[in-house]
Amino acid sequence: MAGKGRGIAAFSFNIEALGLSRGSMPETQRGPTPLFPQIEYKPGPLKAGEDEDYMRALKQEMRGRMKDLPFNIKPHAGKGDVERYKEKYAKEIKRIEDENWTPDWNRVPKELKPQKKIIRKKRDTKKNAKISSTEKEELLNKLDALEKKGDVKSDEEDEAKGEKKENNEEGEEEELEEAYDEEEIEEENDYIASYFEDGDDFGGGSDDNMDEATY
């Protein structure tokens, strides 16, 4: 496989078989082909006739019409926007059809039928959950502040939270409130209690003699 000419470029196959000669190799490609290459042979003209014009008109008309049909599903619009005055008239002019198209439910799996939302209980628990989670966030923020400000401030915050909680109706809130109070009390305990025995010398008197480097 080494070939006779060491160092001399030699192909491993017989070039003559493919009809090539050493001088007439095609150029190597340098980089990717251009995005819009030059074409030598321009494409022919489009068929133009009555039929083609009619079909093109049909296509454009159908495209416009499909946008107005109820099959064109739009993503949920932002609910914050007030319904503009002109929308009522825009709908009439563009003849947008009734948005509530329903398929024949016999021909479509039952699971695709929109389920009516029921049960008030669920909504309330959601509200409770939301409130308690926001409260937790507030709590975390305020705990950070606690470290710096000290105990006096935390009492004030407790009162503020208590006011907010009075706005809620469910009794579960009070349980959470108690839980929060307990947590706070415990955390205060954490700061007060020390983890270490009296005998240990952690960070005690090693500040004075700084001969040794601390890592």
Place this chain on the structure above:
Amino acid sequence: MTAQEVRLCGLLLQEHFGDVVEKVGTHLIRSGVLTLRALAYETKLALDLVKKSLCVLVQHGMCTFGAGRRGPAGPVEYRINCERILHMLRYPRYIYTAKSLYGDTGELIVEEILQRGQMTMSSTVKTVADRLTHNMPEGQSMDYSEVVSAFSRLVETHFLQRCPPMASAGPSSSGAVDTPPPVVTQPAEPESHPECYKLPYINLTGQGKRRRSSEDGEDDKRAAKKAKTDNSESGDEGIYWQVNFQRFHLHFRDQAIISAVSCKLDQTSSEIVRTMLRMSEVTTPAHAAFTQALSANEIFRALPSNYNIARPILDQYLTLLVDDPMEFVGKTGDSGGGMFVVNLHRALANLARATLESVVQERFGSRSARIFRLLLRKRHLEQKQVEDFAMVPAKEAKDMLYTLLSENLVQLQEVPKTPDFAPSRTFYLYTVNQLPTARLLLQHCYKTVGNLIERRLYETKENKRLLEKSQRIEAILASLQATGAEAAQLTEVEEMITAPERQQLESLRHHINKLDSSENQVDETIFLLESYINSTQASR
């Protein structure tokens, strides 16, 4: 599903049904089969939006559902039918064919059913009658009976068919609150239903209603309410009709063959082939390789009377058709003056081959086309033989072959002389395979249509501001004219669009028209190649 097909399906869905359906559809194409929950989770869309999208897709026949892997008790799985989405490209052609065969009424019927996926006969008749009445001069209106007769003709010739009925597989429970078990229904093939083409009996009399522009909302609402109650009275509840695409495709195929014959030979031969195809319409199954055998006597009797061909002349024409190298017509026997068939598969193959050759010619020049045709006929040739047979100088032949090779239109086949494939002792033969090359070209066509659509969307987006302005001005003009304004006011409004803007609008319109026509034309090639590939696969 190839990448180009997925891309094109996505663009078509977006154009017709909006972004939400496009997202759902594309994801379902890529993943294969999915349940509702999995789909909602993976696309991160709201559940009710996903439900609505699936309803729309099922309504249009693009999505099928069935019992999943866990059997009838498990969740329903959904699958997209890609072919059906690609048919959306061909809607204008279907509508135009219906118009040429059955007039304006037929055209509107097919258009309505295509836009809505499935419809009952009564609602179609009413909508179409209303639309026709709207276009008629004041005082006239379209009678329902005419529309009904056009509808029946469409059904008789099998252009419309009933939607297959749902065979429910599982028991349905009566309303449990949390999660009722889904009723899994299996749609069957439309053709397997025995009453596929049977018209229901409906008692529908009346005329189309003209929509008056002066009395707006209330009239429409009243009419809509009335329509709903009418529907329940007309007696064809639950019977939905859809367009039979296969029948349209057979019609297009016949048209292609007839026009090819008339180009190659002459008008009379094409009439003879048209007669033969018409006679064997109902007896030939969909993907047959050739039609039923027809005797020359039958053909002679069935020719249209205004043609006045004498019997011996007909025999001469038939002999000419049989001897033609394109092999459109074949002779299978001698009884009854000669038994003749139309070779459908071979005709399609020849048409596809002509398409391939013309593509090579238009892109690479006539000498490359000569080499390509040579390789198609002679199958395998060496480099030297190619140069000799094509009568092209060696250097240019090499160049052209390498260009074709790099475009994958030509393949290299190695034939060894010795068991080790030593390069000096192997034959290198150039070859062209028609079927894989046709598939390659089909993918190029899909990519082309995708590019055309994207370019059109880009052009529209670039000039959005201008288009909106012109639309608003048109609306103002229309309202002014309706309330009877003076000419001075109208000209003042028209001048709100400046002359260069007008020019820009004009050129934009020209570009978009061109892009749309190109899409239609590429679709014709797509149809031809698809028919050829399907026919080859069916005949295997």
